[in-house]
Structures are given as structure tokens and as C-alpha cells.
Amino acid sequence: MTPCRLAALTLTLLLAGAASAHAERLIVSVSNHRVTVTPNYSGEELVLFGSVEKDAQTPASRTAAAYDLVVTVRGPRADMVTRRKERKFGIWINTDSRQFLKVPGYLALFANRPFDAMAASEVQRRQQLGLNNVLLTQRVGPDYADVVPNDAFRSAFVRLQSQHGLYREDTSAVTFLTPTLFRTGIPLPAAVPIGTYEVEIKLLADGTLVTKTETAFEIVKVGFEQFVATSARQNGFVYGLVTAAMALMTGWMASIVFRRD
């Protein structure tokens, strides 16, 4: 989808939602809607551009400087398990574990200034602003719930994901080029999960949500990578046969090439 068509689509969507009397509109676009993972892929950075469009309903008191933007990028969801090691019988083994259900494999929150400066903690929680406020559902026994941000398993999960560059929070990443035109980079690490990424852009003013919009991009394996990954998953038997045959061929070739008698 070209950025132009996407912008048009976003516009249509927003016009449809105009009945809710939003005084501002957000128009956004990502620099690349289809990131391809090729043999030499080693991470990439996308750029998100957008502009805040005011209209007649915009309160005159609202100056451009009052706008706050939060961009949330969520990668494909998966179930994850976080395990904790404990010392037992003199060795460190996995004992306790928690399962995180349908959590994003990639999660990034970008803003133009610290969340605390933007809105009250109640609003932050409701709008899921910041890694501490994003909903990460855990299975705790028979219950499904998100727990307090300082829960040991939750914070370990977020910390480990952040170490791999998969979870990130940057409250100075969004920059306003003009009072209404903004941009932010979306860094994608090398070990990025394959799939569809949702991008949600929230516009806040005076500590409340004014409007929001969404866009998306996808990360796909193409060509050979795609072929190998799908055949391994879907035709395990044939894939195994081919790999085994490849092993025999390599071994046989080596015995010919290096034959000494």
C-alpha cells in the first residue's frame, strides 16, 4: 500500500469518525509497510511521520505547544513463559514460572516527553502509556490477570525483552518538526519476530486523550528464508528427508574431494 493510499484511507476512516466531534485529526504514515527479512537482514529502522490537523472545532485556547503524542508499536502476539531459577541441591534449576498470554513479541512506546508530565497516573493507566501500564496478561493459577508493575515476573519479563531490544520505551523519541508535524523512528532489532505490527498513535492535550489513529506494517521473510521456514513447519517429513540427503551429499562430496587413495 502506498503511503498516499494509506493516508487517503486513514482520512476516510477519520471522516467517518468525525461524528464524535473530535477537534483534531491525525494523519500518519510509516516509511515502509513491508519489511522483508533477507539473508543479510540485521535490523532496520522505520520512520513514522504524521501531522496534527486542526479544524474549526479546535478550541482557540489550544496552542500547538500543548500537544502530546504517544506512539505504541505492537508486534505479533505469542504466549511466553518466564522462568525463575533457584538453587536446589547445589545447582541452579528452573523452579517457578509464569505464563504470559498473547503478549506482543515486540513492544515500543515513544513519546515527546515523559508520561508523568503528560497526564495523571490514572489516565496513563487507562490509556496504557508506558511499559509499566501496558497490559500484559499472565496466567496465575486459574486466573487471567495483569499484575502490579513491580511484580517480579512481570518486571523480569520486560527487562529481558528490553535487553534484546524487543521492548523499548523512549519518551524523547517523538519530535515535532513544526508545531503540528511530527516524526519518530521505530528501531527493529535483528532478532525481530515475523508478522504484523500494529502502530497506535495517541494525541493528548491538557492531560486527556484528544484523538487516536492506527496504522500497521508487516515484517515478512521472503524468498529462501520464507521457503525454508514454511517447509520446516508444514512439511516436516520432506524437510527432514532433504536435510538428511544434504548431509549425505556433503559427506560424500568430502570423501571424493579429499580422497587420498
Next chain:
Amino acid sequence: MQIYLPIADIPVNIFLLLAMGAAVGFVSGMFGIGGGFLMTPLLIFVGITPAVAVASVSSHIAASSFSGALSYWRRRAIDPSLALVLMIGGTLGTALGVATFTLLRSLGQLDLMIALSYVVLLTSVGGVMFWEGLRAIMRARQGAAATVRRPGSHVWIHGLPLKMRFKRSKIYVSVIPVIGIGILIGFLGAVMGIGGGFILVPLLIYLLRVPTSTVIGTSMVLTLATMMIATMLHAMSNHLVDAVLALILMVGGVTGAQFGARAGQMIRGEQLRLLLGLLILAVGIRFAIELVIRPEDLFTIRETGGSQ
């Protein structure tokens, strides 16, 4: 040059993998072993998950043991009937091993089991080998002829029923211990991502009295068979075999093995055993240390599916 591994889902340096393959291949050619016990830990070390490492190394070992087996075949240094009986056990053991691997993975204890089995197996086998080699060298230093210890020709194993004659090896032995050894090697290979040559060869020599002329060739045939089956089963049940990774390792491995074999011929037998024992012991101790010291991070994350 970075290359993206389609199953392991991480980019790695292709030259690093080739070098690792060549280094392990060199060692395996030198000592006449598969080298899985070195390759699997190395892959884990560069960031490939233990599960993918174990599954992919199996095809790498299949390649190197096939090239070895071919040259032993030309020298008629393989006992086909012994290899066949070993293979029956090996097939059973491998199937059992892959099933255990799948179960442990779902329980979240796979990494621990891999580490524990490495510690137990490598420190014991490496220790014994090191000790034997050391004693042989001491004896040679003292001037005594390094006689190969040949204890009583009849142990309990020779009292077992279902005896069979293995012509080329010139032994007459029950098939029960032969199948048993096959099962053990197949099982260990599938769970630990090792060919098991370094255990198999001593077992064949000391337990079954297989002569040195056929022991390595025959053990390579068993390794080949179990590793082929392990590749197939890992590919079918766990979808974890990374063919790209395996191919790079194979190419490096078979090349390194040729130079290793030449180097091995320049070193005396007991010194070779001492060196191999040391190497195996060192890998075992490294795993032991990792289990005992407090890990840098007590938490780990693992994806459990549900991805869409």
C-alpha cells in the same frame, strides 16, 4: 558477513560458523569422533537456543560420519552385521530420545537436562580416558612395554543367550548387549545432540572386545544411522532443524576433519587418548561450573507457541 538463519531466527556471522565447523571438524578428524559434544555447546554459546542446536547438529554429525564411514568402507574396516544389529538398537534409542526431548521441552527442563547429562557423561568419560592415557604414558616412560590390558576373556556379557557370530570382527557374542549399546547411544544422541562416538568406541572395545581394525568404522555407521533418524524425527516433531545452519557447519566440518585426520596420525595413540580425555573433561567441567555458580540472570523467557 551476517546471514539470517531461517529456523533459529537470528543473524549470525557465516565465517564464525564456518570456523567453528572447521575447528570441531579438525578435532573430530584427529580423534575419529563426531564432535557433537563440542559443536552443540559452541552453538549454544553463540546464541542459538539449545533445542535448535541439538536438532541441527544431528544432521551435521550425519554428514561427517558419512564421509568417514565411506573411507572406512573402502578399507573394509566396517563390520556390516555388527553395524546392523547396533542400528536396530540405535533406532529404538533415538525414537525414545526424541520423545524425551519433546517432553522435556514442554516441561521447561530441557536446558537443565542437557546440561546435567553433559556434566555426568563428559566428566566421567573424560576422566576415565584422561586417567587411562596418563597411565599408558607413565608406563611407556618407565620403559615397560605398553601392553594392551586384556582382562579375562569371559565376563558376564559372554554368558548371555542369543549369541551371534560377527565375522569381520571375529567375535561371538550375544545380541542383547549389542542392542543395549545401540539404544543407549541413540538415546544420548537425540537428547544431547552428540554422535556418541567417544562413548561407543570404548564400550565396543572393552565390553564386546571388538578389534580396533573395525571398531571406528562400525561406530561411524551407527552414528550415521542414529543421526539421520534424529534429523528426521527432530524435523518432524519439533520443526527445529535449521538446514542453513547445518549446511554451513557441514561444509566447515568435513573440511576440518581431513586436516585433523592428518594431524592425528602424527601423534601417538596414548597421547591422543590423553588429549581427548582432557578435552572432554574440560567441556564437562565447564557445564558443571555453569550449573553451580549463580547465573547472571535468574529469569529466562521462552516462547511457548500461540504465535500468529
